[in-house]
Amino acid sequence: MPDLDAAVATVLEWPVEHAAAAVVAADGTVLARAGEQERVFRLASVTKLLTAYAVLVAIEEGAVEWDTPAGPEGSTVRHLAAHASGLSLRDGTVQAQPGHKRIYSNAGFEVLGTTIADAAGMTFATYLHEAVLAPLGMTATRLDGSPAAGAVSSCTDLARFAAELQTPTMVHPSTLAGAVTVAFPGLDGILPGYGRQMLNDWGLGFEIRGEKSPHWTGSTSSPRTFGHFGQSGTFLWVDPDAGVACVALTDRDFAQWALNSWPMFTDGVLAAVAAP
Numbered sequence: 001m002p003d004l005d006a007a008v009a010t011v012l013e014w015p016v017e018h019a020a021a022a023v024v025a026a027d028g029t030v031l032a033r034a035g036e037q038e039r040v041f042r043l044a045s046v047t048k049l050l051t052a053y054a055v056l057v058a059i060e061e062g063a064v065e066w067d068t069p070a071g072p073e074g075s076t077v078r079h080l081a082a083h084a085s086g087l088s089l090r091d092g093t094v095q096a097q098p099g100h101k102r103i104y105s106n107a108g109f110e111v112l113g114t115t116i117a118d119a120a121g122m123t124f125a126t127y128l129h130e131a132v133l134a135p136l137g138m139t140a141t142r143l144d145g146s147p148a149a150g151a152v153s154s155c156t157d158l159a160r161f162a163a164e165l166q167t168p169t170m171v172h173p174s175t176l177a178g179a180v181t182v183a184f185p186g187l188d189g190i191l192p193g194y195g196r197q198m199l200n201d202w203g204l205g206f207e208i209r210g211e212k213s214p215h216w217t218g219s220t221s222s223p224r225t226f227g228h229f230g231q232s233g234t235f236l237w238v239d240p241d242a243g244v245a246c247v248a249l250t251d252r253d254f255a256q257w258a259l260n261s262w263p264m265f266t267d268g269v270l271a272a273v274a275a276p
Helices: 002-013 044-061 077-081 106-120 124-133 155-164 173-179 256-274
Strands: 019-025 030-035 151-153 189-191 195-197 226-230 234-239 244-250
Touching (some): 002 030, 002 256, 019 155, 044 077, 044 106, 044 151, 044 155, 044 173, 106 124, 155 244, 234 256
Antiparallel strands (some): 019 030, 189 195, 226 234, 234 244
16 A cells, blocks of 8 residues: 555654554454554553553453552542543542543553452452453563553554454453443543543543544544553554554654644555545
8 A cells, every 4th residue: 555655654754753653453463554664662541541441351361350449539440541530630630520531541440450469369460461462462561660651652552552452352342342432421521631622532541533623533533543652752543444553652742833734744654444
């Protein structure tokens, strides 16, 4: 796909020192790549996708259930994964009753990691490695800190993960389908970097594009697109309608450059994928 190669190569024009990108088909084929595929980048909140997948494995293993109490009174694993527990972004202050607002919460994901770790009898980093990273051959990926934002990885590794998010081999397809369906629909809230969204749709650990505007994906991305971006200048999205996923990693923190570059990049990728 020469046009797709050109679209993906525009990542090298971004105002960053180091970058890598890949587009992955549902069968795991890397359709196009550009940049430093083996370089290890900080993921920031793209970490949440790895954490969410480990939670899916834990659910299927019976270590926890979605309705297992976790977090503030009335909150469950489901609330934490969906950013609906009521916990604040960083310090874990209770700002709302569970299920009433979409409050994006790193603190909630840290409680989620602790909940899985306690149930599994090991650190969350160890559980993530054994449940997700090792089985997928993600040898360059590790969790160095918070389950919310502490992982590092390479484009090669995340391309493997992007394939798993399209054609799951480690959890039942229905488990993943449930996680990328809107949880607690109708909640508003702030999407970091993009302001208040009247419908701030989220699945169970996966942000869902829905009708959000503005957004970090493209204007042609389908409403079913799911994924996450990171403040370290990274993103991973899966567009089920287009049948592809995309990984982009940089070493420049999210700022106006990303607001300008990312949607245009995604629209270019999707146009190339759709071209005859």
